[in-house]
Amino acid sequence: MSEQPLPTTGRAWHLENRPTGTPVPSDFALREVEIPAIDAGQLLVANEYLSVDPYMRGRMSDKKSYIEPFEVGAPMDGTAVGRVLASNAEGFAPGDYVTHFLGMRDYAVVDAPTAQKVDPNLAPLSTYLGVLGATGLTAYIGLTRFAKIKEGDTVFVSGAAGAVGSAVGQIAKLQGAGRVIGSAGSDEKVKLLTEEYGYDAAFNYRNGPVAEQLAQAAPDGIDVYFDNVGGEHLEAAIGALKLHARIVLSGMVSQYNDEKVVGPRNLWNLAVTRSDLLTFMVTEELDLQPDFVRDVGGWIGAGKLHFQETVVEGLENTMEAYLALMRGESVGKMIVKL
Structure with missing residues (x-):
């Protein structure tokens, strides 16, 4: 039987305009692109699952950031x-399966050093973009190296039903936290946090001021705040800190579309409580990856760590999946299946 010819064209999402405020579909275009022949040290990969993530909003802007912006008129990228x-x-x-950073398209010519082999027999392929991928690693690094969970800590997690947040609460409990509190944007997600993810308390931030709801859930204050949201949540958490507390800044999704970001008004409470405000970049902490695979893979295998995915089918629906993610309509990790 003759081998199937390799594809010479594919489709890729392009940034058409730099969004002002909330992105709209016309800011993006799905175009046909040529697929070049692979050079030495390269692979041709047929993408099967794509990741869409909140950080992509920052790359749509040309403001200085920790990662290069998307170029207008050029193909976008992401994890796949x-x-x-x-x-x-x-x-x-x-026939090998790999993760890499040339998503947002159906075929990718990948430099081999940027690809990592994965085993589809150990876990479903999609999990390598979520709980066993960068989002799970973000939760693990933030808690293990930066929050340094202590036995009995009270931990507050914003965006707790999201891909990172749902892992944070569970890992914190597995590392010895005494009480874990989460916020989410719907009553259904709140129920998910307490009934499936093992959160001790959770609240819907749309139901009232975050500070008031947090005070009810943690009347004695918090030792750790894992921030995925920023804004009102960050200010509320700063106001609830115990002595020598730790805040880990993972994301600020509430402010990604805001052109006039205003910081919390109570930063002085960091000094009053002698607390730490901590940030990190996953790619600078990859020495922890073997520990992450061992621990998180073991917890999943033992049924101690649960996860959910929201799966949207079709490359043509990728940007709608991203916009739905940013509207808070997903549960767990948002994945696009090709």
Whole structure:
């Protein structure tokens, strides 16, 4: 039987305009692109799952950030997992599955050093973009290296039903936290936090001021705040800190579309409580990845760590999946299946 010819064209999402405020569909375009022949040290990958993530909003702007912005008129990228169709690199063969950073398209020519093999027999492919991928690693690094959970800590997590937040609360409990509190944007998500993810308390931030609801859930204050939201949540958490508390800044999704970001008004409470405000970049902490795979993989295998995914099918629906994510309509990790 003759081999199937390799594709010479594919489709890729392009940034058409830099959004002002909330992105709209016309800011993006799905275009046909040529697929070049692979050079030495490269792979041709057929993407099977794509990740869409809140950080992408920052890349749509040309403001200085920790990562290069998308170029207007050029293909976008993101994390993906797919099957190797052709390899010109040692250690990779057709049929291997890899994660890489050229998502937002159906086919990708990938430099082999930027690809990582994954085993589809150990876990579903999509999990390598979520709980066993960058989002799970974000939660693990933020808690293990920066929050440094202590036995009995009270931990507050914003965006707790999201891909990162749902892992944070569970990992904190597994690391010895005494009480874990989460906020989410719907009553259904609040129920999910307490009934499936093991949160001790949770509240719907749309039902009233965050500070008041947090005070009810943690009347004695909090030792750790894992921030995925920013804004009102960050100010409320700063106001609830115990002595020597730790705040880990993971994301500020409430402010990504806001052109006039205003910081919390009570920063002085960090000094009053001698608390730490901590930030990190996952790519600078990858020495923890073997521990992450061992611990999180073991917890999943033992049924101690649960996760959910929201799956949207079709490359053509990728940007609608992203916009739905930013509207808070997903539960767990948002994945696009090709």
